[in-house]
Amino acid sequence: MMLFASDGMTNQQLDFFVLTILRSKIDSQAPRPNRPVHSVSKGFTGVGVNALGSETLKSPVAFFAKEGQLGRERSGSLSNMADQSVLEKLKDGVRRFQTDVHSVNADDYYRAATTPQQPHTLIVACADSRVDVETITSSGPGEVFVTRNIGNMVPAYGEMLGGVSAVIEYAVSALGVRHVVICGHSDCGAMKALLDPASTASMPTVRSWLRNGQAALTVACSMGDDDDRHSERMHRLTEENVLMQLAHLKTHPSVAGAIARGELTVSGWVYEIGDV
Numbered sequence: 001m002m003l004f005a006s007d008g009m010t011n012q013q014l015d016f017f018v019l020t021i022l023r024s025k026i027d028s029q030a031p032r033p034n035r036p037v038h039s040v041s042k043g044f045t046g047v048g049v050n051a052l053g054s055e056t057l058k059s060p061v062a063f064f065a066k067e068g069q070l071g072r073e074r075s076g077s078l079s080n081m082a083d084q085s086v087l088e089k090l091k092d093g094v095r096r097f098q099t100d101v102h103s104v105n106a107d108d109y110y111r112a113a114t115t116p117q118q119p120h121t122l123i124v125a126c127a128d129s130r131v132d133v134e135t136i137t138s139s140g141p142g143e144v145f146v147t148r149n150i151g152n153m154v155p156a157y158g159e160m161l162g163g164v165s166a167v168i169e170y171a172v173s174a175l176g177v178r179h180v181v182i183c184g185h186s187d188c189g190a191m192k193a194l195l196d197p198a199s200t201a202s203m204p205t206v207r208s209w210l211r212n213g214q215a216a217l218t219v220a221c222s223m224g225d226d227d228d229r230h231s232e233r234m235h236r237l238t239e240e241n242v243l244m245q246l247a248h249l250k251t252h253p254s255v256a257g258a259i260a261r262g263e264l265t266v267s268g269w270v271y272e273i274g275d276v
């Protein structure tokens with residue numbers, strides 16, 4: 001992980017260092033005996049049950065069976081073996097989460113479920129499936145408020161008022177987060193697309209969204225040479241994009257006000273996926 005810009009928001013790299021990526025450590029401590037452990041799975045199951053409009057099911061496994069059956073009846077798409085395989089993988093993952101993570105960290109989840117969330121940080125990251133910011137930062141439930149989109153973009157205020165802008169305003173004004181991170185990453189498909197606009201010719205929505213990175217592309221191209229290697233251009237653009245999104249972030253009134261009051265700091269990161 002590389003942290004390359006923080007509060008000052010200058011266009012120079014402030015502090016480079018590499019953090020060892022730590023996998024989330026699972027606390028093996030058993031839940032306290034006086035805690036109603038069953039409420040965890042009951043609450044979890046309830047979400048799916050409500051979505052299905054079905055009766056209360058106590059067991060996640062029972063929920064899964066019911067869900068799979070209804071899924072086939074409704075759409076027929078699950079008869080496809082590939083879809084079945086993916087769904088089974090997801091189910092297995094949920095089961096392992098319940099038994100290996102949720103139950104052994106029952107106190108943390110119980111506290112998260114029974115107290116208002118108070119995340120200390122908002123993280124704006126790429127939607128890339130390899131960028132799991134909670135794992136990267138070893139954050140537990142309730143610690144970080146997260147929004148992810150293609151290219152970890154933050155539209156400047158007034159340009160594309162939508163989901164990202166709403167998340168920022170809510171995180172800063174309602175939740176009172178004390179820090180905002182813009183997290184880019186290596187091998188980002190959005191950065192590749194910015195360098196190769198023809199690749200998004202058939203995706204008008206993606207193409208439109210990537211306009212949020214156009215200024216970063218211009219800066220990155222201005223700083224480099226024509227004979228730069230693709231990897232060098234990618235690296236430079238990834239960093240400049242994070243810096244540009246930090247600049248966009250500061251155009252949001254909630255952010256600008258909180259920074260002015262000394263209540264909020266910001267930083268820019270680049271996650272090197274393959275490094276440790």
Ligand SMILES: [Zn+2]
Nearest residue numbers: 126128188189
């Ligand atoms: Zn990406």
